[in-house]
Amino acid sequence: MKPKVTPRLAVLISGDGTNLQAFIDACARGELAAQIGVVISNNPQAAGLQRAKDAGLTVRTVDHRDFATREKFDEALVNELCAFSIDLVILAGFMRILTPVLVRAFVGRLVNIHPSLLPLYPGMHTHQRALDAGDAETGATVHFVTQELDGGPAVLQGRVPILPNDTAQSLAARVLVKEHVLYPIAVRWYLQGRLHLTDKGATLDGSAIPAGGVQYTTGLS
Numbered sequence: 619m620k621p622k623v624t625p626r627l628a629v630l631i632s633g634d635g636t637n638l639q640a641f642i643d644a645c646a647r648g649e650l651a652a653q654i655g656v657v658i659s660n661n662p663q664a665a666g667l668q669r670a671k672d673a674g675l676t677v678r679t680v681d682h683r684d685f686a687t688r689e690k691f692d693e694a695l696v697n698e699l700c701a702f703s704i705d706l707v708i709l710a711g712f713m714r715i716l717t718p719v720l721v722r723a724f725v726g727r728l729v730n731i732h733p734s735l736l737p738l739y740p741g742m743h744t745h746q747r748a749l750d751a752g753d754a755e756t757g758a759t760v761h762f763v764t765q766e767l768d769g770g771p772a773v774l775q776g777r778v779p780i781l782p783n784d785t786a787q788s789l790a791a792r793v794l795v796k797e798h799v800l801y802p803i804a805v806r807w808y809l810q811g812r813l814h815l816t817d818k819g820a821t822l823d824g825s826a827i828p829a830g831g832v833q834y835t836t837g838l839s
């Protein structure tokens with residue numbers, strides 16, 4: 619019998635890395651049967667790099683400004699991910715648009731979290747857009763990454779209320795708390811072999827996940 623190898627995660631960041639921290643903590647608590655094999659940032663100044671170092675993780679900076687094209691940048695990322703034998707790539711505030719070079723190499727093994735109730739508000743400035751629209755609630759969505767920006771099949775979605783005096787900042791903070799709950803759950807489903815990307819979309823335990831994703835409720839795990 620082959621020895622069971624612990625799955626290896628890569629977490630790709632550009633900024634604060636609070637979602638990265640949620641994964642570091644979930645691994646430390648034994649909630650994810652995986653190890654973070656590498657943390658990659660395109661931004662040498664990303665505060666999240668220090669979180670990774672503090673946790674004793676291997677870090678790499680692949681600065682997009684060093685590459686002539688998005689494709690060349692993605693090629694460098696793929697090389698790093700392959701060098702670390704990565705099983706699942708987790709985009710956690712990674713502020714680059716990906717090309718097919720990366721998406722095809724990791725199709726079905728590449729996930730993102732987006733701070734809106736997708737399909738609402740793909741792209742940037744999601745919190746301000748939700749406020750401007752007068753929405754009563756917003757949230758975050760974990761989804762598989764495909765070539766369509768923030769458009770891959772949704773996996774898990776969590777909602778938060780929008781309160782009368784909210785600003786984009788206060789809303790972002792409330793949504794982030796929810797992100798830190800949602801994202802490790804979705805990754806756990808993947809590691810347990812329950813979550814797949816198929817021709818027909820995302821499935822959980824063999825059943826199609828509805829558009830928008832499984833709706834998070836307290837106690838879901």
Ligand code: GRF
Binds near residue numbers: 638797
């Ligand atoms: C999160 O809101 C994520 O949804 C968005 O960027 C933010 C990253 O936050 N894509 P952090 O770097 O994980 O703290």
